[in-house]
Amino acid sequence: MKYYTALFGMITLLLLSACSHTRYNNQDDRIVIPTLGVEFSWQGMQRCLGTSPQVSLSGVPPNTQFLEFVLKDIYFPFFPHGGGHMRYTGINTIPEGEIANSEGHFIGPCAPPFFPGQYEFTVRAIDSNNHIIALGQSTRPFPHR
Numbered sequence: 001m002k003y004y005t006a007l008f009g010m011i012t013l014l015l016l017s018a019c020s021h022t023r024y025n026n027q028d029d030r031i032v033i034p035t036l037g038v039e040f041s042w043q044g045m046q047r048c049l050g051t052s053p054q055v056s057l058s059g060v061p062p063n064t065q066f067l068e069f070v071l072k073d074i075y076f077p078f079f080p081h082g083g084g085h086m087r088y089t090g091i092n093t094i095p096e097g098e099i100a101n102s103e104g105h106f107i108g109p110c111a112p113p114f115f116p117g118q119y120e121f122t123v124r125a126i127d128s129n130n131h132i133i134a135l136g137q138s139t140r141p142f143p144h145r
Contacts, residue, residue, distance in 0.1 A: 036060060036136025038123050042143060048110040052084070052099035057092040057123060061133050064088045064125040069099045071106065074118035074139065081107050081119075088125070109142040117142040 037058030045053055055069070067088050071081035084102035086094075100106040111117030118141050125134035 033132060034059060034061065034134045036123055036125060036134045038121055038136040038138035040121055040138060040140060042109065042119075042140060045108065045142075047108070047113070047142065049108050050100045050106055051097050051108055052094075052106055054096045055094040055099065055121065055123070057094070057136070059134065059136070060088065060092055060125055061127075063127050064133065065128045066126040067094075068124040068126060069094075069102075069104075069106075070122045070124075071108075072120045072122065073109070073111070074120055075111075075115075079110075080105075081109075083122075111142055 037056075039056040039058075040053045042053060045051060052069075052071075057067075060067075065088060066085060068083065068085050070083040073079050073081060082105035084099040084104035084106055086098070086102040100108075109117050109119050118139060120137055120139040122135070122137045124132045127133045
C-alpha cells in the first residue's frame, strides 16, 4: 500500500508541474511565461482528415523563432492528434493546412458523428535558445453532424 501511495504522489507532482506556466532558473529567480492569444475555428472542416484549421495568434514575443502546436482531444486525451513545429515569420495568422504541412504529425478531429468532440490547441513560442517564451491555449467543440 505504501508503494501505491508513493507512486500516486509522484504522478500527482509530475502532473502539477506540467501544468505550470512558471519556469525556475534557481530558487530565487522565477520567470513568468507570458500568455499567447490563440483563436481558431472548426467551421467548414471535415472530420478525420489531416487538415489543420486557420489559427490566429496575438501577443507573440518579438524574439520568437519557432512556434510549436499541439492538438489534444479533451474527452480522449490519449489519442495522438499531434501537432506541428514551424519557423515563426512574424505573421500571426497561420493559414488553414499550414500546421499539418509543418514539421511534425497532425491528425484533425475525429470524434464519432453523433458525439461533439472538444479539442484544445496549445501553442508555444520558442526562442533561439529553445526556451518557451510564451504559451497559449484555446478549446473549441468540433460540431457533430
